[in-house]
Amino acid sequence: MRTARVFRLSMAHPGDLSELEDLIERGTIKAADVAAIIGKTEGNGGVNDFTRGYFTQTLMALLSKHLGRPATELIREIPCVLSGGTEGVMSPHYSVFCVSEGAAKRHPSALAIGTAFSAPVPAEEVGRPAHVESVAATVRAAILDAGIERPEDVHFVQVKCPCVTVARAAAAIAAGKTPLTNDPNKSMAFARAAGAFGVAMGLSEIGPDDFTDASLLADFSIQSPRASISSGVEVESNEVVVLGNSPGWAGDLRIAHRPMADALDIGAVVDVLADLSIAASPQVSAADAGRIASVLVKCEPDRRGRIRGHRHTMLDDTDINAQRHIRGAVAGLVAGVIGDGRIFVSGGAEHQGPDGGGLIAVIASQEEAG
Amino acid sequence: MRTARVFRLSMAHPGDLSELEDLIERGTIKAADVAAIIGKTEGNGGVNDFTRGYFTQTLMALLSKHLGRPATELIREIPCVLSGGTEGVMSPHYSVFCVSEGAAKRHPSALAIGTAFSAPVPAEEVGRPAHVESVAATVRAAILDAGIERPEDVHFVQVKCPCVTVARAAAAIAAGKTPLTNDPNKSMAFARAAGAFGVAMGLSEIGPDDFTDASLLADFSIQSPRASISSGVEVESNEVVVLGNSPGWAGDLRIAHRPMADALDIGAVVDVLADLSIAASPQVSAADAGRIASVLVKCEPDRRGRIRGHRHTMLDDTDINAQRHIRGAVAGLVAGVIGDGRIFVSGGAEHQGPDGGGLIAVIASQEEAG
Amino acid sequence: MRTARVFRLSMAHPGDLSELEDLIERGTIKAADVAAIIGKTEGNGGVNDFTRGYFTQTLMALLSKHLGRPATELIREIPCVLSGGTEGVMSPHYSVFCVSEGAAKRHPSALAIGTAFSAPVPAEEVGRPAHVESVAATVRAAILDAGIERPEDVHFVQVKCPCVTVARAAAAIAAGKTPLTNDPNKSMAFARAAGAFGVAMGLSEIGPDDFTDASLLADFSIQSPRASISSGVEVESNEVVVLGNSPGWAGDLRIAHRPMADALDIGAVVDVLADLSIAASPQVSAADAGRIASVLVKCEPDRRGRIRGHRHTMLDDTDINAQRHIRGAVAGLVAGVIGDGRIFVSGGAEHQGPDGGGLIAVIASQEEAG
Amino acid sequence: MRTARVFRLSMAHPGDLSELEDLIERGTIKAADVAAIIGKTEGNGGVNDFTRGYFTQTLMALLSKHLGRPATELIREIPCVLSGGTEGVMSPHYSVFCVSEGAAKRHPSALAIGTAFSAPVPAEEVGRPAHVESVAATVRAAILDAGIERPEDVHFVQVKCPCVTVARAAAAIAAGKTPLTNDPNKSMAFARAAGAFGVAMGLSEIGPDDFTDASLLADFSIQSPRASISSGVEVESNEVVVLGNSPGWAGDLRIAHRPMADALDIGAVVDVLADLSIAASPQVSAADAGRIASVLVKCEPDRRGRIRGHRHTMLDDTDINAQRHIRGAVAGLVAGVIGDGRIFVSGGAEHQGPDGGGLIAVIASQEEAG
Incomplete structure (x- = not known):
């Protein structure tokens, strides 16, 4: 029976995979178990954001070294999804999704x-x-x-x-x-x-x-x-x-999601946490925050130029890209509820959740904090 | 007995005072009652932000026309405090603080x-x-x-x-x-x-x-x-x-404030609303939102480079000024709780509230929504 | 017989028309003679550049005061063309084009x-x-x-x-x-x-x-x-x-223009100066620079992504708008030849001169420096 | 007797060393001959410019592969000097400085x-x-x-x-x-x-x-x-x-330099080319441009806020970093004279040439174009 584990790791810069390297060297993670990476790098998130390529090159060289296989092969097998832009309170980090076989705690799903x-x-x-x-x-x-x-x-x-x-x-x-x-x-x-x-x-x-x-x-x-x-x-x-979620998998993690109606939809954040039996009143407790393994958000600046009837200025700003604006704002909201800046907030949410809004998914431990 | 009123008005651009002009022309506001203005304009908030000067010039010309006094005098009597930068979900707006004499509803304070x-x-x-x-x-x-x-x-x-x-x-x-x-x-x-x-x-x-x-x-x-x-x-x-607040004033508005411990301090936002008998669970209801006359926030990027232990990137970003980052993030949080982007969030909070945090003040009607 | 005069004035900020006011008050310029303004303000040159509106409002208020006519009328009679963005070595300035009747020095044209x-x-x-x-x-x-x-x-x-x-x-x-x-x-x-x-x-x-x-x-x-x-x-x-240029006008100014083939076309700059009998070898002498009344340039980032075969990065930069890039570069070139940063360099040159290039026009005195 | 060669290569992105790899694989360059790299990458040139690290990592991995030595050693032996920021007409490129022994054409120096x-x-x-x-x-x-x-x-x-x-x-x-x-x-x-x-x-x-x-x-x-x-x-x-330059070296390259008095000092550019017997009237001919191997420039925004008496706006711009401004402007000037955007223009020129100016060095072939 397979078990999914998620390691949320920090980086000092986009070429810094030292936390992953350390976990591999200490045996906590087997390089062969790495199934996918989803991360936020501190670039601008645009066409000329090379932090994604820098991270990916470093990651694949690291896995190549440990697996004894060429990076050119690994890059076609292990999705490495990076979103540039850690505006505002976001902290550069990456979630390593690992899949392993063997004994692990069982839950219904x-x-x-x-x-x-x-x-x-x-x-x-x-x-x-x-x-x-x-x-x-x-x-x-x-x-x-x-x-x-x-x-x-x-x-x-x-x-x-x-x-x-x-x-x-x-x-x-x-x-x-x-x-x-x-x-x-x-x-x-x-x-x-x-x-x-x-x-x-x-x-x-x-x-x-x-x-x-x-x-x-x-x-x-x-x-x-x-x-x-x-x-x-x-x-x-x-x-x-x-x-x-699946009854065919072991481990104590579980995932839930909610659509976000607009950039102010704090209700969606609280609801998705409630789906995972985590209270936010108004903020997740430190103990419960420790149960959260990954927070994944999509959002976009409302194309109609207004949020709940009031004009926003994101779309007409020649100085700051609109996606940078919205990521920073929505991350401020979500991080405030969670109490942690290590969240994945990505822009460009066309057809991904309600127009002008987006979605939120959270992965957390099913075992309530003691 | 004096009564304080606050009109929160929107602008189409930094030289647009048409909503105030309209209220003066319709008699809702007497030009002579305008005591102060606090507003957010859509500039960059830096040294080369001329939206503040543009707004002020337009305001003083408008008041000069209605009061028959030179703008050069008015500018030394009526504080016009503008903060540039409506990052993210913030909506350009200004609060007109008016003081009038005469009969008005009485509250203890x-x-x-x-x-x-x-x-x-x-x-x-x-x-x-x-x-x-x-x-x-x-x-x-x-x-x-x-x-x-x-x-x-x-x-x-x-x-x-x-x-x-x-x-x-x-x-x-x-x-x-x-x-x-x-x-x-x-x-x-x-x-x-x-x-x-x-x-x-x-x-x-x-x-x-x-x-x-x-x-x-x-x-x-x-x-x-x-x-x-x-x-x-x-x-x-x-x-x-x-x-x-004072027992010597009439009117139904009241103000409260709270320090913000850091940029994720959603508790301060909920608490200051509670001080005004407004619930946010997790968001202020539309009815209660209508009671809110002004939201005033100061914040800053934590100078130590970390928020609750995790690295942020605001201070080292050559592309976006750190104050623009933090305003956008904190405004995302506060607007999410209030459900409205017409909030005043200003950076540069040295010694204004806890280091790395800031403060929030809210003015709201004492009369609960029906 | 009409005479055209051009006054190139500096500003301390986009609302500063004090140099023009001074010239009007000293009688050097008659407010009624102002026919048009072409200037560069220190905004970003984009949709959210309000320095143009701020300057225009200040200008029209000034002329209104001196002419005793409403600004709303003047704005429909006197073109005020402003280009935002004084990137690099450009200096914020405006050229006041005046037309007066009466005796003046005659040239063939x-x-x-x-x-x-x-x-x-x-x-x-x-x-x-x-x-x-x-x-x-x-x-x-x-x-x-x-x-x-x-x-x-x-x-x-x-x-x-x-x-x-x-x-x-x-x-x-x-x-x-x-x-x-x-x-x-x-x-x-x-x-x-x-x-x-x-x-x-x-x-x-x-x-x-x-x-x-x-x-x-x-x-x-x-x-x-x-x-x-x-x-x-x-x-x-x-x-x-x-x-x-016209034989029907008096005064000692003359204008010439040249297309610019691309952003590196220094030859066009030297040629247009030669058309006006001004040498640049490599830079215009201080004496000749004093003859120059206005320099007007249009340019654009080559839409094909290359300049003379080499990739440029202007079009893919999420941090700096492409028009800001090209204005700064072309202004660096033209100002270097002229020896003066008070030049009008404007982007968005679609169909205005050769594709990927633009044009330059210079107004200068016909009387050679003594 | 040693010979110095310089290869000026283009890159499609900061991790693209394919032109160097190709030259090594074709035998044009021996990996062991690479003595130093000086290049311009398309980052922002600031603290959070990771294009330098990305390029360096890619370069060292490439040389490591060809030399059979660890990258951690090579990085302490081969200077890899990168300046981020290819504002305006600059083209991302790197100059590979190679030193080889053996027969080569002799010049006095x-x-x-x-x-x-x-x-x-x-x-x-x-x-x-x-x-x-x-x-x-x-x-x-x-x-x-x-x-x-x-x-x-x-x-x-x-x-x-x-x-x-x-x-x-x-x-x-x-x-x-x-x-x-x-x-x-x-x-x-x-x-x-x-x-x-x-x-x-x-x-x-x-x-x-x-x-x-x-x-x-x-x-x-x-x-x-x-x-x-x-x-x-x-x-x-x-x-x-x-x-x-040294009589002890073979090869046909030679270097010259000139201080730049300010950001408009086109004379310095023309003079340094003249030192190498290259005419710019006003632009270097295509044949002579082919003789130029490398152009190296340092510059800075004048800290006194003026260039030749006229106010510039680089130091007060909250949107674009002052170094990005000045690099774009000076590169526009130098590239216009040379007729090529592959030039190294770097900011931060404190005490490097005259205050408010900088310097220019050019490496070119001594053999005049036929």
């Missing part, structure tokens, strides 16, 4: 992890229904990998999917294909939309007839509160991490 | 407002004990103006005080004087420290023997959780607004 | 100035051929106003034209019209393109059959090296300032 | 390279006379390594020196020592000053009696137009690269 990689997505398919289907199939494969039988037991699906670069677009055009756009930023947004639709379809929240090409980035009533999507030039295929 | 201006502070005194004493005397004058008899009934003291510019420093040196520094940014920080010490002294929290020159910006155990200080090149004297 | 305002541009026409035609007609009116007979004597056409705001777009849609876009940033770019096409048409560089709707922001072979366009939400009609 | 590393600098000595002396000794060692006999043949001395971190300062204090400051940013500035003084002393431009502790960051008349200093938390000892 426990955290289950599955991963899957798709075939490369051709440039002309990025951000289109074919991309949606590719993500959906990969999500189903990851659910199968996790051994989760009921779709409602899936609580968080992290997807990292490719976008079109200028070079890839040019190659596609030369081959007689027509990419949706050759603007990398637009392509990233469409890819995130396709990823969210793909998760919704993979979880049977929507069917193939529920949308058309024109729905992506347009019909925001289509959304999944369990989809967390990032897109980047550095990947060519869809990488998926599914997190849920 | 109600919001009282007092203002005072000091003589110009010589450049060589800025940031030094003489500056502290000047602020303390001005605070006492403002308390007298407010008619608040018990020091514990003062809940928020806003001070806007001068700093040394390169030109002022040069003039002082030419006159044989020695300014503390000729760096405007350092001077602003020392001036804020002097302002905070001055408030503490004016409120008898500390005495003249409790500190020396060397205590400013060094001994952070000296602080006042009721002091909110801004410093700028545009003023030459200390401008003070005192807010408290 | 001298600087001529004309201005014109169009009717308001309906939201559904912004960025479309009807907008192009409106600009073209306004340019022709301004040329007529300047009394310039030969099109080749026009050297610089500054246009400030409206864009669609969310509110204007909504109103148009409600009235059954279809705006090109309701994204203000896109609308501004299309409006600048329409302005450039309008200048090209007004100068007979292109005819109405030389382009279609699809040419704007797409066919960059269509461009005018004499067009300098800004677009903003604050105007509703096209405002045009035409600068050229 | 040719580019000579020397490197040296000092012992670690104790925290309490950073930014003080002992640090100056350590740098001076290391500079002398690097000159010896280069075999340059006459001090006037040294044209550029790159120093990378340590600064005090909070942790190092705490350790020093615990050991009873007194660091100059525990603020990393101040420490970096003092360390750069000590580096510049050390170069001046190592080149016998100043003697030990020409300055005191109080001279650093205060007496800007003490400066060396051949000193280029960077400081960072990542090094513990002083790393020095000396570049000059």
Whole structure:
């Protein structure tokens, strides 16, 4: 029987994996058990954020050394999902998701992890229904990998999917294909939309007839509160991490999620904690905070320019990117309830939870603090 | 008997005072009753933030037109305290504090407002004990103006005080004087420290023997959780607004305050609301939110680089100013509890509340929502 | 006979018009002679740059006071064109263009100035051929106003034209019209393109059959090296300032212009100075620098991501806006040749000079330094 | 007889050393010949610029693979000096300095390279006379390594020196020592000053009696137009690269340098090229541009707030760091003269060339373009 463990580790800078190295060297973590990484690095979170690449290079070199396998192989097997930007009270950290076999404490249901990689997505398919289907199939494969039988037991699906670069677009055009756009930023947004639709379809929240090409980035009533999507030039295929609960897994962790209606939705934060039997009145106690293994949030600046009727200025700020604004604000709220800045708050939440809002998922121990 | 009223108004841009103009034209506000303005404009909050000057110019021209008096006089009588920076979920707005005589509903105690201006502070005194004493005397004058008899009934003291510019420093040196520094940014920080010490002294929290020159910006155990200080090149004297409760005032508003221990201190937010009989579980209800007239917060990025043991990245960010980071984060938390982005969150909280934290004050109606 | 004079004045901040006020009070400038203002303010140059509004409000209040006419009228008669952003070595300044009658030194040809305002541009026409035609007609009116007979004597056409705001777009849609876009940033770019096409048409560089709707922001072979366009939400009609040379004007100023092939085109800078008999070897002498009255530059980050074959990083920088990057770089080059940071360098040069480059115009005295 | 070669290579991102790898694999460069690297990466150039660490990690891994030696050793032997920030027209690139033995074309004098590393600098000595002396000794060692006999043949001395971190300062204090400051940013500035003084002393431009502790960051008349200093938390000892000309070296490269009086000093750029028999009238011809192997510039925003009498806004900009401003401006000027954006322009030029200015060094082939 498999057991999922999550280690939330801090870093001194984006190339600092010393805490993981130490745990591997002390035998607490077996390098072969590392199934996925989800982390926040202290970059700007934009196209020119190289903290993600720096961390990934360091991670893969470390695992390569311990596993005796080339980093170029590992990078195609172990999803390493990083969100740049630790605005405000966020603290740079990464969660190492490990899967091991053997004896462990049993609960009726426990955290289950599955991963899957798709075939490369051709440039002309990025951000289109074919991309949606590719993500959906990969999500189903990851659910199968996790051994989760009921779709409602899936609580968080992290997807990292490719976008079109200028070079890839040019190659596609030369081959007689027509990419949706050759603007990398637009392509990233469409890819995130396709990823969210793909998760919704993979979880049977929507069917193939529920949308058309024109729905992506347009019909925001289509959304999944369990989809967390990032897109980047550095990947060519869809990488998926599914997190849920399953009676087939041992260990004492459990996951829950809630949609966030808007950037002020403190109720969603309190509710998801309550789902895990953790009280926040108004803040989680130190003892209960110790039970929390990971906090995962998606959010975005409301595209209509208002929050609960009042104008916000995030979208028109030439100095600070809107995603940096919203991450800092929502992290301030969530960290205040949790009492800890080691939270994953990521922007770009198109179709990932309600429009103008997002979602929150929390992983915590089922064993109440003594 | 005096009555204090507070109008929280929105603006479309920093030169937009149309909501105030409308209220004056409709007779809701008498221009002569305007005692002070405290607002948030959508600048960067730094030295090169001209949204404050733009707003002030527009305000004084408006009042000048309605009062038939020159703007140059009004600016020395009506404190206009603006904090630039509406990061994240904050909404640009301004609170107009009005004082009128005549019949109004009576409560045992109600919001009282007092203002005072000091003589110009010589450049060589800025940031030094003489500056502290000047602020303390001005605070006492403002308390007298407010008619608040018990020091514990003062809940928020806003001070806007001068700093040394390169030109002022040069003039002082030419006159044989020695300014503390000729760096405007350092001077602003020392001036804020002097302002905070001055408030503490004016409120008898500390005495003249409790500190020396060397205590400013060094001994952070000296602080006042009721002091909110801004410093700028545009003023030459200390401008003070005192807010408290007094049995000598009519009206249904009341004010309370709490220190914030750190940037995650959601408890302080909930407690200050409870002081005003407003529940936040976890968010203030829409009905109760309608009772809130003004939310005033000071905060700062913890200078030790950590929040509750975890590294934050605000102080080392070359792209986003640390004050912009912390304002966005704390505003995210406070707005989440209140359910409204029209809150005044200001950085630069040296000696204003606990080190690494700050303070929160809220003005609300005493009449519970029906 | 008319004489054009240009006063290049410095400001301490965007609300500081004291140098102009001083010149008016001393009688050097008659307020009634002020025909147009072109200036650089120290904002960020983006949507949330309020330094332009602050300067304009201060200017119009000043002229209103001296002319005894309401600012609301003056703002529709005197073009005040401001470009935000004094990156790098640029110094905040403004050029006051004055037109007076009476005796003045005669040269065969001298600087001529004309201005014109169009009717308001309906939201559904912004960025479309009807907008192009409106600009073209306004340019022709301004040329007529300047009394310039030969099109080749026009050297610089500054246009400030409206864009669609969310509110204007909504109103148009409600009235059954279809705006090109309701994204203000896109609308501004299309409006600048329409302005450039309008200048090209007004100068007979292109005819109405030389382009279609699809040419704007797409066919960059269509461009005018004499067009300098800004677009903003604050105007509703096209405002045009035409600068050229004419035998019908007195005074000793003259203007010349050159296209800039790319951001490294120092040759264009040297050539335009040579057109005015000013040597730069490599820098303009102090004596000749005193002859220069105004330097006007348009530029943009090459949209193909490369300059002379080498990758630049301006377009992918999440921290600094690309227009701020290019203004700083091109200003560094031009100021280095001129030896003076008081130059007007503006971004957003779509169709204004060669793609990836821009243009430079210089106004200087015809009388060689003694 | 030794020959120095310089390869100027481009990168697609800070972790992209593929051009160097290719040259090594094709045998053009022997990994063992790599003596030093000087490059520009596309970060922000500040404390939180991790592009330098990412590049260095990638470089050392590459050389380690080819040399069969651990990266931890190589990093203490091969100076890798990176300046973050490719503002404006700068193109990310790195110059690989190689030294090989054997037959090569002879000129009377040719580019000579020397490197040296000092012992670690104790925290309490950073930014003080002992640090100056350590740098001076290391500079002398690097000159010896280069075999340059006459001090006037040294044209550029790159120093990378340590600064005090909070942790190092705490350790020093615990050991009873007194660091100059525990603020990393101040420490970096003092360390750069000590580096510049050390170069001046190592080149016998100043003697030990020409300055005191109080001279650093205060007496800007003490400066060396051949000193280029960077400081960072990542090094513990002083790393020095000396570049000059020597009759003892073969090859066709030669170096020259000039001080820059201010940010507009285009004359210095033209003069240093003339020193290498390269004309710029106004721009270097394509043929001559091909002779240029490396362009190295130091600059800084004038601390007095004015350039040639006109106010600049770099020092008061809360949105863009002053060093980013000045790098972009000076790079615009230098790239315009050279006609190429692959130039190394670095800020933080305290005591490195004239106050408010800096210096420029150029390496070029002595063989004139055919």
